[in-house]
Structures are given as C-alpha cells and as structure tokens.
Amino acid sequence: MLYGTPALDPADKSVLAEIEDMRQDLKYRLAETHRWDGQLRRQLQARAIQGSNAIEGYRAGVEDIQSIMAGEEPLETAQSVVKEIAGYQQALTYVRLLSRAPVFDYDVGVLNALNFMMIGHHVEKTPGVMRPGSIYIRSSVSREVVYEGPDVEHVPALMGELISWLNEGDKDAPSYVRAAMAHFNLVNIHPWRDGNGRMARALQTLVLGRDRIMTPEFCSIEEWLGQQRTTIEYYDVLGAVGGRRWSPHGDTLDWVRFCLRAHHMQAQRVAARLAEAGEIWTYLEEQVDAEGLNTRCVSALYEAFVNRRLRRSRYQADEELSQGQAARDLRDLAAKGWLQPYGETKGRFYQAGPRMARLKAESAERATPLRDPYR
Structure with missing residues (x-):
C-alpha cells in the first residue's frame, strides 16, 4: 500500500490554475528563439x-x-x-x-x-x-x-x-x-x-x-x-x-x-529571469554597438551579469571562437570597465567591473518580490 493522493481544496485548485497560467505564458515566450x-x-x-x-x-x-x-x-x-x-x-x-x-x-x-x-x-x-x-x-x-x-x-x-x-x-x-x-x-x-x-x-x-x-x-x-x-x-x-x-x-x-x-x-522566479534576460540582453546589445565592439561580446557580458564569474573557455565555446579571439574580446571588455580580470593562466576568470556592477545593482533594485500563493 502506498501513500494516497489527496483531494484538493478550492484554494489548492486556485493555486494550480495560477501555475498553469504561468506555464502557458512561459511556453508561449519560449516558443520564440532568443x-x-x-x-x-x-x-x-x-x-x-x-x-x-x-x-x-x-x-x-x-x-x-x-x-x-x-x-x-x-x-x-x-x-x-x-x-x-x-x-x-x-x-x-x-x-x-x-x-x-x-x-x-x-x-x-x-x-x-x-x-x-x-x-x-x-x-x-x-x-x-x-x-x-x-x-x-x-x-x-x-x-x-x-x-x-x-x-x-x-x-x-x-x-x-x-x-x-x-x-x-x-x-x-x-x-x-x-x-x-x-x-x-x-x-x-x-x-x-x-x-x-x-x-x-x-x-x-x-x-x-x-x-x-x-x-x-x-x-x-x-x-x-x-x-x-x-x-x-x-x-x-x-x-x-x-x-x-x-x-x-x-x-x-x-x-x-x-x-x-x-x-x-x-x-x-523563472518568469522574472526570462523577462530580465530579454531586457538586459537588449540593453547590452545597444551598449556594445555604441562602443564599436563585436556583437558577440554580448554573450560574455550576459554571462557576467547572471553569474558571479566568467571564464574565457566558456565564452570561447559559446561563440565558437579561437582562444585568441576570446581573450582579445575579454581584454577589450575589461578595458572599458565591464569586466575585471583575476588570476593567471588556467585559473584566470573575470568578474563584474564597475559598469557591470552598477547594472547588476540597478536590476536588483527593480526586482519584484515573489508572492506566496497561499497567503
């Protein structure tokens, strides 16, 4: 004998309906390639x-x-x-x-x-x-x-x-x-x-x-x-x-x-990240274009935005670049204040530079708190 599946109360069915609405919205937004x-x-x-x-x-x-x-x-x-x-x-x-x-x-x-x-x-x-x-x-x-x-x-x-x-x-x-x-x-x-x-x-x-x-x-x-x-x-x-x-x-x-x-x-949380991804990527594309950088640099900048650390090998693989191309792009981004390099050789990585740190802080301030559906 297994533990049995319970009957749901109206409150649970309401939460389920909201989850399904969010799922359908995510499905629709993910249908388009970005x-x-x-x-x-x-x-x-x-x-x-x-x-x-x-x-x-x-x-x-x-x-x-x-x-x-x-x-x-x-x-x-x-x-x-x-x-x-x-x-x-x-x-x-x-x-x-x-x-x-x-x-x-x-x-x-x-x-x-x-x-x-x-x-x-x-x-x-x-x-x-x-x-x-x-x-x-x-x-x-x-x-x-x-x-x-x-x-x-x-x-x-x-x-x-x-x-x-x-x-x-x-x-x-x-x-x-x-x-x-x-x-x-x-x-x-x-x-x-x-x-x-x-x-x-x-x-x-x-x-x-x-x-x-x-x-x-x-x-x-x-x-x-x-x-x-x-x-x-x-x-x-x-x-x-x-x-x-x-x-x-x-x-x-x-x-x-x-x-x-x-x-x-x-x-x-996922819906917020998906919306944020579109906004931040578009903003970074505008910045990269204005500064005369290669559009592919947006990939590195977005990685630095969502994560604490970026490695050259990750960016190189994502954009199918040579080691030299990836290294030059990251040096340019560091020179313009977007990234900050740390370490040497295989241990080298990049974190947010002053400009990226400001962008992260501004985005965090705009974040909407999550809502508990049962309260």
Whole structure:
C-alpha cells in the first residue's frame, strides 16, 4: 500500500490554475528563439543541480557547476563534491531524454539506472541495486533516528506497486500532484542505500517531463528546495506527513501543498529571469554597438551579469571562437570597465567591473518580490 493522493481544496485548485497560467505564458515566450535561451537553460539546470545536492550537504557554486557540466575543472569545488555534481548532471540529462522519448514505461530498471548514474562512484554503497537491509535516517544535529524505512522484505513489492501507479495510477489527478506523490512515496520507501532524496526529486521532475509540463530545466523545483530556509521546511513537512517510519495512511495534502507552493514560487522566479534576460540582453546589445565592439561580446557580458564569474573557455565555446579571439574580446571588455580580470593562466576568470556592477545593482533594485500563493 502506498501513500494516497489527496483531494484538493478550492484554494489548492486556485493555486494550480495560477501555475498553469504561468506555464502557458512561459511556453508561449519560449516558443520564440532568443540568443539568450541557451545560457538561461544552462543556468537553470546548474541551479537545479546545485539545489538538489545542497540539500544533501554537497555545496558548489553555480559557476563551478557549469564548468563541471562543460567537462572543465572547477575553480573552487572539492573533487569529492565534483563527483556528486557530475553524477547528478548525468542523471538529469537522462531525465531530459526520457521526458521526450516516444516509447517509455516506468520500471525498476530505469530507476536503478538513474541511481547508478548519481552515485556510481560510491561502489561501497551498491549503486543501482536495492538496499540489502534496514535503513535509518538520522538528524544531522542530534544524530537521533528521525525516519526508519520499510522492512527490506517489503521493498520489492512496494517498488512494484509504485511502478504500477506511475504507469497507470491516478491518471485523472493533476500532473503536479502526481509528481509530488511520486516524490513522496519514493523517498519514504527509501529503496537504495544512498541517493534516495536526489532520486525522489529527479523522479518528480521526470513525471512532469513525461506529462509535457515544460522541459525539466523549467519545471524543476530543486533550486527552490535547495534554499536553506526552504530545505528546513522540506524536511519538516516530510517528517510531519510521513512520520518516523513507513505508515501509508493519513492525509498527504500538506505535502502536496508544499510542492504546489514551490512550483508557484519557482515559476515566478523563472518568469522574472526570462523577462530580465530579454531586457538586459537588449540593453547590452545597444551598449556594445555604441562602443564599436563585436556583437558577440554580448554573450560574455550576459554571462557576467547572471553569474558571479566568467571564464574565457566558456565564452570561447559559446561563440565558437579561437582562444585568441576570446581573450582579445575579454581584454577589450575589461578595458572599458565591464569586466575585471583575476588570476593567471588556467585559473584566470573575470568578474563584474564597475559598469557591470552598477547594472547588476540597478536590476536588483527593480526586482519584484515573489508572492506566496497561499497567503
């Protein structure tokens, strides 16, 4: 028996309607191709990877995650964390491909494969194989047991039930609700020795992707969940609804509401970023043109605007330039006060110069606070 899908109240249906309106608006705006689309998608994927791994204590900056995604050496992140990031990126790449696959059914093999991609570097944790025994989740502060997974002999049947439900269950429920319940049931079954939380969050994204709820980069709530305050709320609601051990009874509405709120807040954030991208890119094009610089320099400037750091190799790859061309462009931008270089040779990077810093500050002042849909 799995945790059941709850009935929604009028307030929840209203929030769902608002989420759907924002999704349709994003879909319409993304249908038109823009120069900044690739960088925006890359940033969103990096932030999703950052959020989901931060929940587990694996922390890395967005810029380093983007370097790992590109196969480059990060500047600050420890190698142990690099492996976690790379594994999760591989799994999310597979999620993105599965979301568009013309023929697809959920099965245990797919979930095991995703788990192996995430934690395959931990051979001692038998990645991609169901746990052989009991599992206990302990508080990172007190070390007391806060959750005990179902007995190991029940795990195969529970996973079979979950797979059947993913393929056929509650098809009339809204996709966001089904995705939330897939997350909740998988994380509470806790079928692997490690990676269960990341797997549950990736499954939630996959369910939405299969239901054509935007691409995974735009429908994921992992960035939102990775914020420190939200992470605390995330664990609190998991504990309050799920209890201290597997007990699939009671109301799961509070969990679904938590997820709907996260989707709403993240959708607001993505919409704001998309609008900002168009405004900033257009402004930078005007500045570059007025200063007689090559139009391709806008790509470097936008990267410096959205991120804390820019590397020459990233700009070179984005614009398909030679090393010399990329280096000259960045030197010109630094000379005009847009960028500020730091470091030498392979460790060299660029941060916002005085002009870019002013642009960032002005944009931050214009930002509209996000609205909690349940308040």
